[in-house]
Amino acid sequence: xxxxxxxxxxxxxxxxxxxxxxxxxxxxxxxxxxxxxxxxxxxxxxxxxxxxxxxxxxxxxxxxxxxxxxxxxxxxxxxxxxxxxxxxxxxxxxxxxxxxxxxxxxxxxxxxxxxxxxxxxxxxxxxxxxxxxxxxxxxxxxxxxxxxxxxxxxxxxxxxxxxxxxxxxxxxxxxxxxxxxxxxxxxxxxxxxxxxxxxxxxxxxxxxxxxxxxxxxxxxxxxxxxxxxxxxxxxxxxxxxxxxxxxxxxxxxxxxxxxxxxxxxxxxxxxxxxxxxxxxxxxxxxxxxxxxxxxxxxxxxxxx
Numbered sequence: 001x002x003x004x005x006x007x008x009x010x011x012x013x014x015x016x017x018x019x020x021x022x023x024x025x026x027x028x029x030x031x032x033x034x035x036x037x038x039x040x041x042x043x044x045x046x047x048x049x050x051x052x053x054x055x056x057x058x059x060x061x062x063x064x065x066x067x068x069x070x071x072x073x074x075x076x077x078x079x080x081x082x083x084x085x086x087x088x089x090x091x092x093x094x095x096x097x098x099x100x101x102x103x104x105x106x107x108x109x110x111x112x113x114x115x116x117x118x119x120x121x122x123x124x125x126x127x128x129x130x131x132x133x134x135x136x137x138x139x140x141x142x143x144x145x146x147x148x149x150x151x152x153x154x155x156x157x158x159x160x161x162x163x164x165x166x167x168x169x170x171x172x173x174x175x176x177x178x179x180x181x182x183x184x185x186x187x188x189x190x191x192x193x194x195x196x197x198x199x200x201x202x203x204x205x206x207x208x209x210x211x212x213x214x215x216x217x218x219x220x221x222x223x224x225x226x227x228x229x230x231x232x233x234x235x236x237x238x239x240x241x242x243x244x245x246x247x248x249x250x251x252x253x254x255x256x257x258x259x260x261x262x263x264x265x266x267x268x269x270x271x272x273x274x275x276x277x278x279x280x281x282x283x284x285x286x287x288x289x290x291x292x293x294x295x296x297x298x299x300x301x302x303x304x
Contacts, residue, residue: 004058022100026066039166044289048174056115060108064123065162067105068130119169126165133157142220144230144241151227160192187280194273198303201225201266214250225266232260
């Protein structure tokens with residue numbers, strides 16, 4: 001994983017100083033570390049033997065995904081979302097954030113064409129799915145009527161597609177057959193859903209006595225934990241739909257949100273997703289990499 005990151009950092013170091021700083025900061029996220037580990041372990045678990053190929057996979061997919069994520073930091077009004085400004089230097093404009101996302105995306109595409117051509121078709125597919133999901137997410141801001149199934153489709157398209165893409169790409173680079181490639185994509189979807197719902201749950205209810213950010217709730221971005229909490233309380237539903245809701249007002253609802261079955265339902269869903277992912281991986285040929293992949297998805301690092 002470090003080799004892939006080192007190569008990406010070397011490439012972006014040639015950029016304008018502030019652009020380099022903005023791009024390099026995006027390599028510090030937890031999801032980036034998770035995706036990198038899973039893609040490389042998947043490649044080797046499916047019989048891939050060339051370490052250079054697994055590094056090329058990370059050099060291609062991660063900059064693309066990071067570039068797309070960077071664009072997600074712009075809200076529907078074209079402003080940088082407050083909770084995500086800390087990732088960049090103080091005062092970074094919307095234009096600079098967009099350009100940094102474009103730059104990372106181009107770095108990934110260029111690396112894919114140069115070092116892992118098979119990955120290009122997966123990048124194109126994922127980019128298309130994500131584009132549609134971004135529009136759907138924006139159209140559903142503050143929509144307290146979104147159903148559980150509708151929300152799951154949004155999560156699957158906006159975030160889980162990243163994990164689907166990296167596991168399908170890894171399988172293809174390892175010369176797996178089409179059925180195996182599709183199974184690994186399904187596995188990636190389950191893992192991505194679990195990771196995203198866990199992240200959204202922490203944002204909504206926090207851990208222990210820590211006060212959660214509740215940023216998605218304030219911004220009106222639909223998540224599965226929010227849908228479950230809305231289903232459990234009319235007051236929460238009304239607050240979510242409020243146009244000018246403040247963080248303080250949202251956090252005042254925390255005891256009410258915690259009194260619903262939101263947390264237990266999310267944990268049940270996460271456990272179900274991870275069980276299905278493990279079942280697919282367990283069907284692979286025995287190897288140390290298969291064992292390492294199973295161990296990793298069962299670790300605390302994945303759902304931190």
